Amino acid sequence: MTTALLTHSDCLDHVTPPGHAERVDRLRAVAEALTTEGFAGLLREDAPLADEAELLRAHPQGYVDKVKAAGPAEGTVALDPDTHMSPGSFRAALRAVGGALRAVDMVMAGEAANAFVAVRPPGHHAETARAMGFCLFSTVAIAARYALDRHGLSRVAVVDFDVHHGNGTQDVLWDDPRVLFVSTHQMPLYPGTGAAEETGAAGNVLNLPLPPMSDGRRFRAEIEAHALPRLDAFAPELVLVSAGFDAHAADPLAQLAWGTADFAWITQRLCDIAEAHSGRRLVSTLEGGYDLEALAASVAAHVAVLMERGA
Numbered sequence: 001m002t003t004a005l006l007t008h009s010d011c012l013d014h015v016t017p018p019g020h021a022e023r024v025d026r027l028r029a030v031a032e033a034l035t036t037e038g039f040a041g042l043l044r045e046d047a048p049l050a051d052e053a054e055l056l057r058a059h060p061q062g063y064v065d066k067v068k069a070a071g072p073a074e075g076t077v078a079l080d081p082d083t084h085m086s087p088g089s090f091r092a093a094l095r096a097v098g099g100a101l102r103a104v105d106m107v108m109a110g111e112a113a114n115a116f117v118a119v120r121p122p123g124h125h126a127e128t129a130r131a132m133g134f135c136l137f138s139t140v141a142i143a144a145r146y147a148l149d150r151h152g153l154s155r156v157a158v159v160d161f162d163v164h165h166g167n168g169t170q171d172v173l174w175d176d177p178r179v180l181f182v183s184t185h186q187m188p189l190y191p192g193t194g195a196a197e198e199t200g201a202a203g204n205v206l207n208l209p210l211p212p213m214s215d216g217r218r219f220r221a222e223i224e225a226h227a228l229p230r231l232d233a234f235a236p237e238l239v240l241v242s243a244g245f246d247a248h249a250a251d252p253l254a255q256l257a258w259g260t261a262d263f264a265w266i267t268q269r270l271c272d273i274a275e276a277h278s279g280r281r282l283v284s285t286l287e288g289g290y291d292l293e294a295l296a297a298s299v300a301a302h303v304a305v306l307m308e309r310g311a
Contacts, residue, residue: 001280003303003310004112005034006099008047011120013088017076020084021253021290022121022134030118030286033296034303041307043112047099047119050142054097057145058138058172063129067093067136079131093121093136100143100285104238107281108151113310114274114282116243116303122287124166124242125191133164133191140242140285141172144179147238154178157236157273159227160185161266162244162287163254165194169242170205177202180234182227184208184219186247186254206230212255216262219247223269231273239274239282245289245298253290263298267305280310 012024034042055064070077071090078084096119103115123140125133144156157180158173160166165185170193173179185194187209194207208222231239245263247256267284274282284306289295 001113001310002043003307004103004106004115005042005044006047006103007118008095010095011092014092014121015086016084025292027120029292029296030299033300047095048102049094050098050101054142055137058142060129067131083131083134095119096139097137097142100139101146103283104143104147107283113280114306116306117285119286124160124169124287126168127171135168138168138172140240141169144240148178153237155234155236156238157231157234158240159270160242162242163247163256164190166242167191167193175201177204180204182206186210186212186256189254213257215257216259219258219262235277238278239270241270241284242287243284243302244287245295248294248298250291250294260297260301264301264305267302271309
């Protein structure tokens with residue numbers, strides 16, 4: 001067994017305006033970090049294009065059509081103050097979703113023990129019928145529904161450790177008891193959702209908001225006290241991860257104070273859950289992380305653990 005890495009150069013064609021935090025250089029930094037000698041054992045595969053019909057697992061047809069039509073012939077267009085499209089954005093988003101779905105297929109078929117999907121645009125802020133927060137489509141929520149319906153699973157866990165609450169994932173999966181959504185995030189912070197009182201229509205949401213300047217010790221304590229027992233009780237047949245690395249102390253968009261070792265630690269703990277309940281099956285998809293050096297180091301630490309646990 002091994003760890004799969006899925007990515008595609010089309011994701012570099014999602015171009016945002018100058019000075020935008022979610023920029024092409026993010027994926028370049030990740031790619032460079034994963035080309036060093038220690039990552040030679042990765043099973044590398046191009047992320048395929050998702051069939052547009054797969055988007056309907058999370059979004060209505062009218063919304064998909066609207067986003068597709070919004071893509072400009074040249075330059076960029078703003079869907080909201082934070083979320084932009086260029087001529088290559090829709091195709092990049094299909095690569096992001098396609099990569100996540102292919103990764104699910106790979107771990108379910110035993111082609112890989114786990115996988116990291118290095119794609120952009122990110123997805124966890126995209127609500128059922130609203131693009132926002134740099135995101136067009138709810139990639140990980142689509143992957144969860146795909147795993148349940150295509151592979152006949154009964155329980156999928158989605159764990160989101162991005163510094164911003166995954167409001168889109170929560171919105172899409174709010175009333176689906178087959179999915180447990182767990183999120184740690186800074187509060188107060190964009191998008192303003194993710195209070196502990198938001199528990200899902202089926203009690204299937206666990207939000208663990210952290211105050212600004214929370215360090216790795218506070219984060220680890222919350223995970224150990226609340227997230228891990230809940231995940232153990234749920235016993236997921238597949239673990240999906242929204243892997244945002246913007247809780248790093250160096251990140252410019254938030255005020256948490258995690259170090260690179262904290263991302264390695266949470267990866268170990270999620271691999272423990274996958275090993276206990278899911279036959280080691282875990283798929284991680286890139287979300288945020290906006291300081292390039294911190295992003296590269298944190299992704300490297302995350303993937304190194306996946307490779308160690310997937311061997």
